[in-house]
Amino acid sequence: MKVAKFGGSSVASAEQLKKVARIIKDDSERRVIVVSAPGKRSAEDIKVTDLLINLGEAYRLGNPHQKELNAVLTRFESIIKDLNLSNQVLTEIQDDVTKIFADGGAIEFKLEAIKAIGEDSLAKLLSEYLLTLGLNARYLNPKDAGLILSDQPGSAQILDESFEQLYKLRESKEIAVIPGFFGYTKKGKLVTFSRGGSDITGSIVAAGVEAELYENFTDVDSVYCVNPNIVDQPKEITSLTYKEMRELSYAGFSVFHAEALIPAFKAKIPVCIKNTNNPNALGTIIVSEKEVRGNPVVGIASDKGFMSLYVSKYLMNREIGFGRRLLNILEDEGISYEHTPSGIDDLSVILRADQMTEEKEQIVINRIEHELSPDLVYTERGLALVMIVGEEMHCHIGTAARATRAFEEANVNIEMINQGSSEVSLMFGIKEDGVERAVQALYHAFFEINTI
Ligand code: ASP
Numbered sequence: 001m002k003v004a005k006f007g008g009s010s011v012a013s014a015e016q017l018k019k020v021a022r023i024i025k026d027d028s029e030r031r032v033i034v035v036s037a038p039g040k041r042s043a044e045d046i047k048v049t050d051l052l053i054n055l056g057e058a059y060r061l062g063n064p065h066q067k068e069l070n071a072v073l074t075r076f077e078s079i080i081k082d083l084n085l086s087n088q089v090l091t092e093i094q095d096d097v098t099k100i101f102a103d104g105g106a107i108e109f110k111l112e113a114i115k116a117i118g119e120d121s122l123a124k125l126l127s128e129y130l131l132t133l134g135l136n137a138r139y140l141n142p143k144d145a146g147l148i149l150s151d152q153p154g155s156a157q158i159l160d161e162s163f164e165q166l167y168k169l170r171e172s173k174e175i176a177v178i179p180g181f182f183g184y185t186k187k188g189k190l191v192t193f194s195r196g197g198s199d200i201t202g203s204i205v206a207a208g209v210e211a212e213l214y215e216n217f218t219d220v221d222s223v224y225c226v227n228p229n230i231v232d233q234p235k236e237i238t239s240l241t242y243k244e245m246r247e248l249s250y251a252g253f254s255v256f257h258a259e260a261l262i263p264a265f266k267a268k269i270p271v272c273i274k275n276t277n278n279p280n281a282l283g284t285i286i287v288s289e290k291e292v293r294g295n296p297v298v299g300i301a302s303d304k305g306f307m308s309l310y311v312s313k314y315l316m317n318r319e320i321g322f323g324r325r326l327l328n329i330l331e332d333e334g335i336s337y338e339h340t341p342s343g344i345d346d347l348s349v350i351l352r353a354d355q356m357t358e359e360k361e362q363i364v365i366n367r368i369e370h371e372l373s374p375d376l377v378y379t380e381r382g383l384a385l386v387m388i389v390g391e392e393m394h395c396h397i398g399t400a401a402r403a404t405r406a407f408e409e410a411n412v413n414i415e416m417i418n419q420g421s422s423e424v425s426l427m428f429g430i431k432e433d434g435v436e437r438a439v440q441a442l443y444h445a446f447f448e449i450n451t452i
Pocket of ligand 1: 007008036037047049050118180181194195196197198199
């Protein structure tokens, strides 16, 4: 049994939904389908979820909101018309909106319910369309499927008890079409995952039914080994491990919602990323263990927007608790850190810069000066992280040498090197303006020459 999840671009229009139906029809193992809300049809288009957020926002501000509601209805109307479906879903959207706004209760739960209308309506439409094609499909609400989530609007987490109920889906004779992105709390309140969370639903359902495969349909043939906006037509990755995918998505690979890997990873369900527009392409498969392939590096990732906090104090290595007290200050100020490369008398803390406002930075520096009496403390903004990733790195000699040579050839200064303890990645901190050059040089070193 396979679970297939179709993302926003795969369900953006009637034309796309026809492709989706063909894919479902082509393989009788595809018995559970999870869908996103309609996404963008072109670069200028607006995702239905964003239209719904606008609708909720207008309501929250006490403004008229008919225009925002019409924008949502129009998107679904065009799908309905082109697929010759009934107008039932349009009536349901209007009724739902009226009911959600009229009900008592906290505003944040109302906004959650509004946000979920995109997925919910699309799942209803797709199941109706599959029925017209002679497929035995039915819409299945996440509550009936058994998706019980924590009480955290906008960032809900799955509760373990969901899995037992989900397993029963295996017995279903019909093709179940489940809206992604949301579930219900124990008290029956609708809550959503974080944005892009239909991937999470798909992965949870795949784990719940113990699927042989979780297919994640999107609009690319496969995952590329490097960002195609930096390297022209890079090589495709045919297979990689969960660990490698996690490392890559940490630093800029945005193919897949990182959190979505957890349920599939725990249940060891293979995940295949495929293209709705070219379903015959093999795609990229993510597995728990992979056979030896020879190249120590499977992918190169990069991400901008980091900063470092540098602290130096003579004899720091002998001062017990120095690191803890420094990190405590960050914790007190609500700042999460990414890495802490250190020397004998100095320590750098690498952070995502967007959480450190100028004001907060001043507070942190003052506290460090006052509480830790360092010789020197300063911050540096405009940093980027570049990572090379591959599980086979641990058994290849000279990988770091090849990488540093590439930085040299690109004329990029390395400010920090960090090899994760598991030896799955090697991370370099550099100035943001060198990222493109560095990534291109690394690609050349690991994928164009000398690949063994
Ligand atoms: N529709 C939701 C969003 O845009 C969830 C998803 O598409 O996965 O974030």
